[in-house]
Amino acid sequence: MTKVKDILRKKGDDIWSISPRASVFEGLEMMAEKNIGALIVLDGRKLCGIFSERDYARKVILQGRSSRETTIEALMTKEVISTGPEADIQHCMVLMTTNHIRHLPVMKDATVLGILSIGDVVKTIITEQEVTINELENFITGKNYGM
Numbered sequence: 001m002t003k004v005k006d007i008l009r010k011k012g013d014d015i016w017s018i019s020p021r022a023s024v025f026e027g028l029e030m031m032a033e034k035n036i037g038a039l040i041v042l043d044g045r046k047l048c049g050i051f052s053e054r055d056y057a058r059k060v061i062l063q064g065r066s067s068r069e070t071t072i073e074a075l076m077t078k079e080v081i082s083t084g085p086e087a088d089i090q091h092c093m094v095l096m097t098t099n100h101i102r103h104l105p106v107m108k109d110a111t112v113l114g115i116l117s118i119g120d121v122v123k124t125i126i127t128e129q130e131v132t133i134n135e136l137e138n139f140i141t142g143k144n145y146g147m
Contacts, residue, residue: 005085020073049076
């Protein structure tokens with residue numbers, strides 16, 4: 001079973017973050033530039049939240065706020081659900097599904113190592129299932145087993 005650290009190794013170690021004091025507009029600009037759906041919110045090196053497109057859609061537009069005048073801190077999700085690098089991908093899927101989240105920060109001690117998206121998790125699970133199906137087909141047909 002694939003571990004979180006394996007996915008991060010393939011993805012690279014880019015962590016896109018923003019200060020809680022930045023404007024929501026700055027956050028949206030960064031997300032658009034990087035083609036991502038969420039930013040880690042760091043106060044110095046300390047994780048203090050996560051800001052996603054969902055936060056923007058539900059807490060700016062629907063509440064009549066201005067993205068240029070509202071800070072990330074006012075909208076970010078402060079109760080961040082995270083996982084560790086040794087967790088397996090099935091555990092991540094359960095966490096994300098149960099908590100209705102699309103982005104999962106990966107933490108070791110108090111350090112952010114990366115972030116997984118629901119796309120990363122689904123892609124990995126599909127790849128694992130394809131490998132299993134191919135192995136079963138080969139076993140059933142006798143390929144690669146000296147039959």
